[in-house]
Amino acid sequence: MSDLQTVALPLLPLATGVVLPNMVVTLALESDEAKAAAEAATSADGRLLLVPRIDGRFAAVGTVASVDQAGELPNGVPALILRGLHRATLGSATASTGTTLWVHADVVEDIAVDTPRLRELVREYKAIVEGIAERRGSRRVAEMVRGITDASALADTAGSWPDLSIERKIQVLETLDVEARLELVSGWAREYLAEMEIAEQIRTDVTEGMEKAQREFLLRQQLAAIRKELGDADDTGDVADDYRAKVSESLMPDGVRATVVKEVDRFERTSEQSPEHGWIRTWLDWMIELPWGVRSDDRLDIAEARAILDADHTGLDDVKERIIEHLAVRKLRAERGLDVSPDGGSGRGSGAILALVGPPGVGKTSLGESVARALDRKFVRVALGGVRDEAEIRGHRRTYVGALPGRIARAMKEAGTMNPVVLLDEVDKLSGDWRGDPSSALLEVLDPAQNHTFRDHYLEVDLDLSDVLFVATANVAETIPGPLLDRMELVRLDGYTEDEKVTIARHHLLGRQLERAGLRVDEISITDGALRTVVADYTREAGVRTLEREVGKLVRKVATRIASGALEAPVVVDTDDVRTYLGRAKFFFEAAERTSTPGVATGLAVTGMGGDVLFIEAASVDPAAEGAGLTLTGQLGDVMKESAEIALSFLRSHSSELDLGLGPVHGRFHVHVPAGAVPKDGPSAGVTMTTALASLLTGRAVRSSVGMTGEVTLQGRVLPIGGVKQKVLAAHRAGLTEVVLPARNGPDLEDVPAAVRDEMTFHLVDDVRDVLAVALEPRS
Numbered sequence: 001m002s003d004l005q006t007v008a009l010p011l012l013p014l015a016t017g018v019v020l021p022n023m024v025v026t027l028a029l030e031s032d033e034a035k036a037a038a039e040a041a042t043s044a045d046g047r048l049l050l051v052p053r054i055d056g057r058f059a060a061v062g063t064v065a066s067v068d069q070a071g072e073l074p075n076g077v078p079a080l081i082l083r084g085l086h087r088a089t090l091g092s093a094t095a096s097t098g099t100t101l102w103v104h105a106d107v108v109e110d111i112a113v114d115t116p117r118l119r120e121l122v123r124e125y126k127a128i129v130e131g132i133a134e135r136r137g138s139r140r141v142a143e144m145v146r147g148i149t150d151a152s153a154l155a156d157t158a159g160s161w162p163d164l165s166i167e168r169k170i171q172v173l174e175t176l177d178v179e180a181r182l183e184l185v186s187g188w189a190r191e192y193l194a195e196m197e198i199a200e201q202i203r204t205d206v207t208e209g210m211e212k213a214q215r216e217f218l219l220r221q222q223l224a225a226i227r228k229e230l231g232d233a234d235d236t237g238d239v240a241d242d243y244r245a246k247v248s249e250s251l252m253p254d255g256v257r258a259t260v261v262k263e264v265d266r267f268e269r270t271s272e273q274s275p276e277h278g279w280i281r282t283w284l285d286w287m288i289e290l291p292w293g294v295r296s297d298d299r300l301d302i303a304e305a306r307a308i309l310d311a312d313h314t315g316l317d318d319v320k321e322r323i324i325e326h327l328a329v330r331k332l333r334a335e336r337g338l339d340v341s342p343d344g345g346s347g348r349g350s351g352a353i354l355a356l357v358g359p360p361g362v363g364k365t366s367l368g369e370s371v372a373r374a375l376d377r378k379f380v381r382v383a384l385g386g387v388r389d390e391a392e393i394r395g396h397r398r399t400y401v402g403a404l405p406g407r408i409a410r411a412m413k414e415a416g417t418m419n420p421v422v423l424l425d426e427v428d429k430l431s432g433d434w435r436g437d438p439s440s441a442l443l444e445v446l447d448p449a450q451n452h453t454f455r456d457h458y459l460e461v462d463l464d465l466s467d468v469l470f471v472a473t474a475n476v477a478e479t480i481p482g483p484l485l486d487r488m489e490l491v492r493l494d495g496y497t498e499d500e501k502v503t504i505a506r507h508h509l510l511g512r513q514l515e516r517a518g519l520r521v522d523e524i525s526i527t528d529g530a531l532r533t534v535v536a537d538y539t540r541e542a543g544v545r546t547l548e549r550e551v552g553k554l555v556r557k558v559a560t561r562i563a564s565g566a567l568e569a570p571v572v573v574d575t576d577d578v579r580t581y582l583g584r585a586k587f588f589f590e591a592a593e594r595t596s597t598p599g600v601a602t603g604l605a606v607t608g609m610g611g612d613v614l615f616i617e618a619a620s621v622d623p624a625a626e627g628a629g630l631t632l633t634g635q636l637g638d639v640m641k642e643s644a645e646i647a648l649s650f651l652r653s654h655s656s657e658l659d660l661g662l663g664p665v666h667g668r669f670h671v672h673v674p675a676g677a678v679p680k681d682g683p684s685a686g687v688t689m690t691t692a693l694a695s696l697l698t699g700r701a702v703r704s705s706v707g708m709t710g711e712v713t714l715q716g717r718v719l720p721i722g723g724v725k726q727k728v729l730a731a732h733r734a735g736l737t738e739v740v741l742p743a744r745n746g747p748d749l750e751d752v753p754a755a756v757r758d759e760m761t762f763h764l765v766d767d768v769r770d771v772l773a774v775a776l777e778p779r780s
Contacts, residue, residue: 251293359610363545390436495542542610603688611730637681707718
């Protein structure tokens with residue numbers, strides 16, 4: 001140790017810490033004294049003297065520090081970044097400037113004399129610090145200490161210990177002899193290491209005590225089992241043995257059985273106080289309650305099955321034929337031994353996936369129940385409308401609190417067999433969000449090539465769904481995801497004719513409404529004419545829901561009069577009585593009135609509610625505007641807007657050929673589709689828009705008995721469209737007697753009921769000129 005120099009430095013007292021040489025610290029200047037000392041150091045040579053203050057006195061030794069950087073903390077308090085340079089012993093005060101105290105300080109340099117004892121202390125201190133760092137898991141501290149070669153700097157590392165008191169840190173600062181300082185901090189380090197070893201021993205003892213308690217618990221469980229065998233305990237069943245007995249009696253596949261047995265063993269080893277005990281028990285209950293290997297025998301009598309379908313539903317011949325085909329195939333496979341798999345099941349791929357697509361009220365959901373009754377199978381309905389969570393289909397992982405299997409596995413448990421009829425209701429209403437896409441989870445369920453190994457996230461075993469008859473229902477096929485729709489066999493239910501609705505009301509709806517109203521069959525009689533009036537004047541729908549409500553209303557009105565004594569049973573309701581009970585008619589044939597002026601044409605469209613009649617109106621807004629545009633209203637989609645522009649462009653380019661001289665071809669036009677609050681889109685209104693504009697330009701009204709549909713091109717070609725059956729039925733309901741269709745849609749008329757075809761005239765056209773020839777009134 002040798003003296004370097006005596007210097008005068010501003011003194012900065014430290015109230016809460018100690019700065020040693022080689023340390024870099026950030027110091028907040030919170031007091032006026034500290035701020036003044038910092039200003040004095042900055043204005044001088046950038047050095048100041050840091051002296052700890054404890055119990056109202058200054059330490060005998062301070063640290064000369066240089067100011068590396070001045071600035072502010074995030075809270076706005078000024079601060080300095082200081083670097084410790086040397087120790088310095090305090091001398092006398094030289095001057096005081098304001099609140100700054102300048103003192104003489106003798107700067108000393110730590111020079112360690114290389115002795116065997118010093119080398120031994122360095123090795124010992126490094127070993128102790130590495131031991132402490134190893135127990136704390138701080139490899140970086142050990143590497144830092146290992147790289148320090150200067151004995152003085154090594155001893156000063158004790159100043160960074162968080163557990164060292166400020167008194168001991170001051171003692172390190174005041175010990176100028178390096179060997180003595182290193183011996184001092186080595187003793188403290190040994191003490192701290194000994195304390196850590198004692199704490200670690202205590203933790204080890206506690207852990208061993210817990211393990212001992214667990215061993216005692218297991219031994220007590222074994223002792224309870226021994227006492228039970230000796231008859232010393234209560235006669236309570238062993239839960240694990242009960243599970244093993246149920247598993248052995250179950251018809252579950254071998255792979256599933258092995259998984260369940262393993263979980264039973266784990267359940268037996270798990271303490272009742274553990275949360276896993278309840279989780280495993282719930283899982284085992286689900287596995288036992290699933291109907292492994294249980295199958296109901298199909299009714300293979302095709303005639304009887306057909307009779308059941310006909311009794312439950314009027315019409316719907318396409319669906320009935322598909323069910324009979326499925327039943328016939330099952331019958332042949334059973335007779336020829338092709339319907340038995342090695343594990344006793346009925347073979348993979350024998351299930352079917354049907355998608356019943358049609359407007360509301362046509363009987364899609366009730367048809368699923370009829371299918372199950374015809375096949376003599378169990379029926380389960382799974383409502384999918386509004387489902388957004390993938391876990392609703394596949395289940396939750398067992399790690400989640402309150403986890404359960406998905407709806408498919410729950411449906412199998414509810415059915416009690418492995419081959420039920422599962423109705424996936426409203427599959428087109430599925431939607432996805434951040435919780436996943438349920439429609440994607442259904443891809444495996446509805447794939448006959450994969451669903452024999454369906455895995456629910458909760459069960460985590462293969463669940464064979466190949467024998468399940470899945471029947472999905474939807475209002476529109478367009479909103480069903482493509483990959484999902486590709487896995488299903490599409491069967492369309494396009495609605496009922498007027499005669500079918502009368503039959504349905506007579507044989508299905510009336511009896512149900514009489515029962516609800518408390519009337520007997522012999523107390524009221526409704527004629528076919530009355531039912532036909534209800535169908536024609538009070539309902540205009542593809543299905544029969546509104547019809548059932550109106551029949552129910554009529555029956556309740558009669559029941560009220562019978563109950564009040566105003567009428568005596570039996571009551572006969574004829575055509576003229578309907579208005580008395582139901583009030584004024586809600587619908588009437590308005591095509592003649594709407595198309596009585598030029599510029600209005602009757603189109604046919606398909607919506608989610610079935611077929612509908614669409615009136616398209618055209619008007620000339622500014623006849624003098626050369627090359628003006630087209631105004632479109634009625635909430636039209638982009639495709640429908642383009643159809644209107646194509647129609648106008650065709651008429652303008654062929655005005656001479658079509659003899660449109662009576663109207664201003666190059667004026668500004670307005671095309672409106674009423675029911676403006678209802679969004680509309682699609683190309684099939686092209687011929688209707690062309691006809692409406694041609695009617696306006698020629699002054700020839702559109703024939704009131706004609707409805708039309710078809711896509712039009714710029715060359716005037718009429719292209720095929722979809723939904724022919726629904727559109728024709730809508731035209732029939734609206735009282736139209738003629739329908740203009742694209743020629744390529746001619747084969748689709750075979751789907752239209754014969755009774756409707758016989759009452760209507762169909763014009764199959766290839767060119768829009770043929771449409772105008774049929775639809776427009778003759779020139780006067």
